[in-house]
Amino acid sequence: MEEGISTMVLPVGTPKSLLSHFAAGTILAANLQEAVKLLSEVPASSPTPQFKERSFNWPKEILLNTEEKLLIQCFLVGGHPTILLGPPGVGKTTLAHAIKILRNRLSPQDMVEVAKVYAIAERPTSPILENTLIPWRAPHHSSSREGLLGGGQGLLPGELSLAHKGILFLDEGLEFSRHFWQSLREPLEEGVIRHARAGRSLEYPAQISLLISANPCACGSFGSENQTCLCSSGEIQQYWKKIGGPMRDRLAIRYWMNGGGERAPLQNPLAFVEGIEKAVKRRLRIPNTTLQEYLRKNATYREIAQIEDLARTLAAIRGGPAVSPEDQATAHSLRTGILGRIPWF
Numbered sequence: 001m002e003e004g005i006s007t008m009v010l011p012v013g014t015p016k017s018l019l020s021h022f023a024a025g026t027i028l029a030a031n032l033q034e035a036v037k038l039l040s041e042v043p044a045s046s047p048t049p050q051f052k053e054r055s056f057n058w059p060k061e062i063l064l065n066t067e068e069k070l071l072i073q074c075f076l077v078g079g080h081p082t083i084l085l086g087p088p089g090v091g092k093t094t095l096a097h098a099i100k101i102l103r104n105r106l107s108p109q110d111m112v113e114v115a116k117v118y119a120i121a122e123r124p125t126s127p128i129l130e131n132t133l134i135p136w137r138a139p140h141h142s143s144s145r146e147g148l149l150g151g152g153q154g155l156l157p158g159e160l161s162l163a164h165k166g167i168l169f170l171d172e173g174l175e176f177s178r179h180f181w182q183s184l185r186e187p188l189e190e191g192v193i194r195h196a197r198a199g200r201s202l203e204y205p206a207q208i209s210l211l212i213s214a215n216p217c218a219c220g221s222f223g224s225e226n227q228t229c230l231c232s233s234g235e236i237q238q239y240w241k242k243i244g245g246p247m248r249d250r251l252a253i254r255y256w257m258n259g260g261g262e263r264a265p266l267q268n269p270l271a272f273v274e275g276i277e278k279a280v281k282r283r284l285r286i287p288n289t290t291l292q293e294y295l296r297k298n299a300t301y302r303e304i305a306q307i308e309d310l311a312r313t314l315a316a317i318r319g320g321p322a323v324s325p326e327d328q329a330t331a332h333s334l335r336t337g338i339l340g341r342i343p344w345f
């Protein structure tokens with residue numbers, strides 16, 4: 001509908017919850033003949049349906065500082081794979097909760113695509129169709145392999161596909177199995193996950209924005225200013241080994257949370273969300289630029305590409321027509337933000 005389609009023909013029996021989003025331009029037909037007949041009677045211009053206004057009741061306990069607000073914008077505008085690091089109790093889960101509240105809306109096209117995945121997974125489609133927001137999936141690390149990735153006997157979609165076009169939040173990310181982390185690489189790169197069983201194979205979509213929260217080490221105090229880490233360097237390396245180097249390379253934003261800065265509740269969540277929606281559209285028109293020489297130092301090809309991509313997101317948030325040197329510098333610090341604390345990242 002956003003692309004100028006004014007009329008949609010759906011089969012008789014389409015759930016009411018789906019119809020409510022397309023009501024203004026939708027006709028129901030029992031068969032193709034009836035569809036042709038009804039379409040010939042449709043006036044040339046039908047009104048385009050509008051999503052209902054969003055409203056927010058911001059939880060008082062969610063306080064954000066300036067950096068955290070920028071991080072939320074970057075994540076929701078660009079969908080860059082992000083890890084939130086810091087000692088327990090510093091507010092990683094609260095920040096993730098703020099992202100959940102502020103997450104974008106699905107386009108009507110994506111909504112149909114996501115609803116299809118839910119229908120195949122034999123899950124209720126009403127949460128998707130009624131709140132119209134991109135999916136938010138936060139599976140527990142103890143979930144089964146099948147539950148997370150999908151497949152198994154019924155070859156059903158798992159959490160990875162239920163998060164298609166939305167957010168997959170892995171709280172206590174380092175608690176997930178090594179196998180899971182390895183299995184995540186391909187979907188993250190290709191946007192699909194493949195399953196095979198007893199001669200049958202199929203693929204499900206899995207275009208996800210990955211959000212991870214993790215303690216910096218097993219005891220949680222590594223890098224903390226007022227607590228002592230009890231882990232040996234070998235234990236810390238072992239702890240991080242689970243994610244694996246290639247997967248760590250894919251994390252474009254590494255944000256170290258220290259709980260500092262002036263924190264306040266979000267003043268106008270609706271304006272914040274509208275700003276994100278505008279930036280998503282603006283980003284598409286911002287050309288990529290080559291990273292400045294001093295920021296390229298010691299960076300791999302992938303890092304450079306990630307920083308350039310992040311800089312486009314920052315330019316879109318700023319409202320600029322093009323990437324500025326400041327956008328590149330900020331992108332660089334987001335990508336390398338925890339360097340010096342966890343050297344092998």
Ligand SMILES: [Zn+2]
Pocket residue numbers: 217218219220221222229230231
């Ligand atoms: Zn430790």
